[in-house]
Amino acid sequence: MTEITVIQNDQDHAQALAQLERLILADRDEDVPVMDALALLIDAYERKKFPIPALSPIEMIQFRMEQQNMSQAALARDTKIWRSHISEILNGHRGLSYNAIQKLHTTLDIPYAAFFDDNDQKAE
Known part of the structure; x- marks a missing residue:
C-alpha cells in the first residue's frame, strides 16, 4: 500500500509529486483513490505556499x-x-x-x- 502523508515542506512536496507521477505512469485503476488523495494534498500545499491574489x-x-x-x-x-x-x-x-x-x-x-x-x- 502506498503511504500518504501531509505535505509540510518543499521536500515532502517534491516526494508527493514524484509519487503521483509514478502512479499516473503505472496507469492502474486501483491507484485512482491514492492519486486523488495525493492531488488534493499537493493542491492544498501549493495554494498555501504559492497563493494567487484575487483580481479586483x-x-x-x-x-x-x-x-x-x-x-x-x-x-x-x-x-x-x-x-x-x-x-x-x-x-x-x-x-x-x-x-x-x-x-x-x-x-x-x-x-x-x-x-x-x-x-x-x-x-x-
Missing part, C-alpha cells in the same frame, strides 16, 4: 475582455453601457452600479462574487 473587479473585466479579444467599444455595444462609462469604470473613475454588474456578468461571464471585495469584512 476591474482586473477581472480587463482579463475577460482580453480573453475574448474584446475592445471597449465592443463591450459597450454588447452591454449597452455607454462607451465613456466603460472607459471610466476601467480607469477607476466610476464605480460599478448594480445594473452594470448585471450586464458585465452576463456579457463577460464573470461570477457575481468577483464584483464584491469582502476584504473589508475580514478580521485581521
Whole structure:
C-alpha cells in the first residue's frame, strides 16, 4: 500500500509529486483513490505556499475582455453601457452600479462574487 502523508515542506512536496507521477505512469485503476488523495494534498500545499491574489473587479473585466479579444467599444455595444462609462469604470473613475454588474456578468461571464471585495469584512 502506498503511504500518504501531509505535505509540510518543499521536500515532502517534491516526494508527493514524484509519487503521483509514478502512479499516473503505472496507469492502474486501483491507484485512482491514492492519486486523488495525493492531488488534493499537493493542491492544498501549493495554494498555501504559492497563493494567487484575487483580481479586483476591474482586473477581472480587463482579463475577460482580453480573453475574448474584446475592445471597449465592443463591450459597450454588447452591454449597452455607454462607451465613456466603460472607459471610466476601467480607469477607476466610476464605480460599478448594480445594473452594470448585471450586464458585465452576463456579457463577460464573470461570477457575481468577483464584483464584491469582502476584504473589508475580514478580521485581521
